[in-house]
Amino acid sequence: MTDKRTIEVALSTTGLGPDGKPQRIPLGAEGLMSPHAPAEPEFEGEHMLINIGPQHPATHGVLRLVLELDGETVVRCIPHVGYLHCGFEKIGEYRQYNQIIPWTDREDYLNSLGNNIAYALGAERLFGIEITERCKVLRVIGMELSRIISHLVWLGTTCIDIGAFTPFLWSFQERENVYNLLERWTGARLTTSGARVGGMIADVPEGWTDQLRHFIDTFPKTLDQVERMLNKNAIWVGRTVGLGVMTPQEALNYGLTGPMLRASGVAYDVRKDFPYLDYETYDFDVPVGTNGDVYDRFLVRQEELRQSVRILDQALKRLPDGPVNVDDPRIILPPKSKATSEMESMIHHFKLVMEGPRPPIGEVYVPIESPKGEKGYYFVSDGTAKPARWRIRPPSFVNLSAIPKMVEGHLLSDVIAINASIDIVMGEIDR
Numbered sequence: 099m100t101d102k103r104t105i106e107v108a109l110s111t112t113g114l115g116p117d118g119k120p121q122r123i124p125l126g127a128e129g130l131m132s133p134h135a136p137a138e139p140e141f142e143g144e145h146m147l148i149n150i151g152p153q154h155p156a157t158h159g160v161l162r163l164v165l166e167l168d169g170e171t172v173v174r175c176i177p178h179v180g181y182l183h184c185g186f187e188k189i190g191e192y193r194q195y196n197q198i199i200p201w202t203d204r205e206d207y208l209n210s211l212g213n214n215i216a217y218a219l220g221a222e223r224l225f226g227i228e229i230t231e232r233c234k235v236l237r238v239i240g241m242e243l244s245r246i247i248s249h250l251v252w253l254g255t256t257c258i259d260i261g262a263f264t265p266f267l268w269s270f271q272e273r274e275n276v277y278n279l280l281e282r283w284t285g286a287r288l289t290t291s292g293a294r295v296g297g298m299i300a301d302v303p304e305g306w307t308d309q310l311r312h313f314i315d316t317f318p319k320t321l322d323q324v325e326r327m328l329n330k331n332a333i334w335v336g337r338t339v340g341l342g343v344m345t346p347q348e349a350l351n352y353g354l355t356g357p358m359l360r361a362s363g364v365a366y367d368v369r370k371d372f373p374y375l376d377y378e379t380y381d382f383d384v385p386v387g388t389n390g391d392v393y394d395r396f397l398v399r400q401e402e403l404r405q406s407v408r409i410l411d412q413a414l415k416r417l418p419d420g421p422v423n424v425d426d427p428r429i430i431l432p433p434k435s436k437a438t439s440e441m442e443s444m445i446h447h448f449k450l451v452m453e454g455p456r457p458p459i460g461e462v463y464v465p466i467e468s469p470k471g472e473k474g475y476y477f478v479s480d481g482t483a484k485p486a487r488w489r490i491r492p493p494s495f496v497n498l499s500a501i502p503k504m505v506e507g508h509l510l511s512d513v514i515a516i517n518a519s520i521d522i523v524m525g526e527i528d529r
Contacts, residue, residue, distance in 0.1 A: 159524030297423030356471025
């Protein structure tokens with residue numbers, strides 16, 4: 099039998115008073131109308147567990163999120179990783195230094211060339227090598243092109259996750275333009291293996307800089323289109339503002355880096371704080387957010403695309419002539435023409451391929467600013483041609499650790515947007 103109080107509650111949820119007349123119940127008033135108010139005992143139910151992933155398009159890889167739900171509100175989130183375990187670091191202990199470079203392609207495969215260059219920087223510090231000026235500028239160009247690729251993929255896939263389709267087409271078209279540049283330079287598009295200890299796989303071909311100049315001049319127009327469509331779009335703003343907020347102190351405590359940290363208002367950028375490849379001589383800004391939510395992460399990455407264009411423009415103007423590889427036959431393979439015609443060059447070629455270069459005993463850690471945050475490579479050398487230890491500091495893995503904090507208290511539908519805002523690649527997490 100229904101008592102009077104139950105009838106009053108049922109009527110109040112329809113906006114009617116006990117007398118049958120409509121009444122206005124303010125949002126957040128105590129009772130069933132408040133999303134954060136405790137439920138009436140007779141309406142309480144069991145929490146539900148659901149799995150998002152490991153086979154789910156919105157997890158962007160084989161990530162599994164176990165969610166405990168109270169209705170549609172997330173009470174707890176437990177991320178499960180390891181479904182793509184690759185063992186890169188252990189494999190590296192059985193490879194010569196240049197033989198490890200293809201494995202760096204497969205970590206964050208949206209930043210392949212950037213990973214190649216970061217790895218080469220670490221190995222070169224271990225070997226005590228100083229690269230050429232032309233190589234430095236070409237590496238800056240390669241790293242910024244990789245940053246653009248990564249941010250464009252993030253932008254396009256996040257738009258798909260939230261429900262915008264057109265910016266996905268724009269961003270992936272520009273991504274193809276960058277891949278065309280990388281293909282002409284390295285011979286590959288996704289996994290480039292473009293760097294070498296002491297230089298690069300090759301110098302840029304004739305006419306390549308003109309193609310890059312065209313991209314620099316036209317790409318900002320696409321960014322303008324994205325900005326017009328999304329920045330003040332009511333649906334986009336409603337799906338991103340206030341979600342997954344991380345305060346500056348929380349972001350620092352979780353070890354977040356990259357756009358995740360800068361969106362919370364902390365202006366930490368390895369290119370500025372621990373410069374490499376003469377980044378301190380380039381004029382660019384470090385965009386920061388104020389609220390640390392999904393919307394601010396979108397704005398930060400959008401502005402970083404523009405800053406990458408600024409850096410590319412400066413690098414192209416200062417690109418010097420000269421060799422791209424160091425002149426050291428103990429490190430760099432001789433030209434094939436010499437290896438087949440000169441005995442000394444053939445010996446160097448044979449020893450490099452069969453034995454590999456040997457760095458001095460020691461250890462180094464070299465961080466760089468990858469598109470997802472601080473990417474670090476740590477080497478331990480025992481004086482042999484293979485590292486005794488190779489360790490990766492992956493920003494995706496560290497940034498993902500904050501997802502339980504970011505999604506708790508939000509709706510199930512918001513989990514997709516929050517997870518997308520982290521910008522993870524599982525190859526970097528399950529390394």
